[in-house]
Amino acid sequence: MDAWIQEIGGRFGPDQYLFWTRIQCLLWTGADFVIVFHLLRIANLARALLGRRTHFISYIVLFATLPLAPFVLVAPTGGLIFLIELLVTVPHFLLILYVIAANVRVFPLAANRLFGAR
Amino acid sequence: MKRALPLALALCLCAAAQAESPLDWHAAAQAAAAPYHNAVYLLLRIAGAVWIAVEWVAAVVLVWCYWLLRARAARLMPGKDH
Numbered sequence: 001m002d003a004w005i006q007e008i009g010g011r012f013g014p015d016q017y018l019f020w021t022r023i024q025c026l027l028w029t030g031a032d033f034v035i036v037f038h039l040l041r042i043a044n045l046a047r048a049l050l051g052r053r054t055h056f057i058s059y060i061v062l063f064a065t066l067p068l069a070p071f072v073l074v075a076p077t078g079g080l081i082f083l084i085e086l087l088v089t090v091p092h093f094l095l096i097l098y099v100i101a102a103n104v105r106v107f108p109l110a111a112n113r114l115f116g117a118r
Numbered sequence: 119m120k121r122a123l124p125l126a127l128a129l130c131l132c133a134a135a136q137a138e139s140p141l142d143w144h145a146a147a148q149a150a151a152a153p154y155h156n157a158v159y160l161l162l163r164i165a166g167a168v169w170i171a172v173e174w175v176a177a178v179v180l181v182w183c184y185w186l187l188r189a190r191a192a193r194l195m196p197g198k199d200h
Contacts, residue, residue: 005157012160024166031173038180045187049195114190 018078025072025085032092036062039096043103046110055102058095065091 040062044054065088075081 006153008153008157008160010153010156012156014156014159017156017159017163020163021166024163024170027170028166028173031170031177034177035173035180038177038184042180042184042187045184045191049191114187114194 021081022072029069029088032089036092036095039099043099046106049110049113061091
């Protein structure tokens with residue numbers, strides 16, 4: 001076990017760690033973006049079914065986080081990568097909370113309209 | 119005990135004069151621990167890959183749900199732009 005850890009640890013250095021961290025950060029940000037974008041679309045679909053005003057500023061906030069993501073590729077240190085990821089993923093997380101909180105009554109009503117008894 | 123104390127002190131001083139500095143000890147300890155740190159970082163990256171796979175599966179499911187709901191809404195309310 002110790003020899004195995006030494007073998008692996010000898011091959012995976014700080015440079016490889018930073019490289020794979022950058023790749024994973026981009027993939028994680030991409031998944032977050034797709035999730036938040038389609039959550040907004042579902043919420044707006046529900047709101048449109050009920051004749052309510054749809055979300056718009058949330059889209060602006062979401063797209064405003066996109067330009068920061070490529071800087072992960074050129075950030076020189078892990079600390080800076082972490083800071084960039086915070087600036088990108090914290091707004092995404094807050095958007096998810098906002099959309100769920102703002103539509104906690106809209107979703108059941110829209111589901112009833114779509115799937116309820118006629 | 120009292121006779122041994124000066125001898126012990128003299129031995130310590132000789133050892134200290136020949137030994138490397140504490141900074142060298144620290145660097146040597148860090149170099150010895152580096153493979154273990156690297157192995158932990160590799161495990162962190164593997165865990166990160168698993169988490170990202172879960173997130174992408176959730177993203178695909180959400181996209182699929184959106185298109186299902188949109189198709190359902192279009193069937194129920196034809197003519198209305200969704």
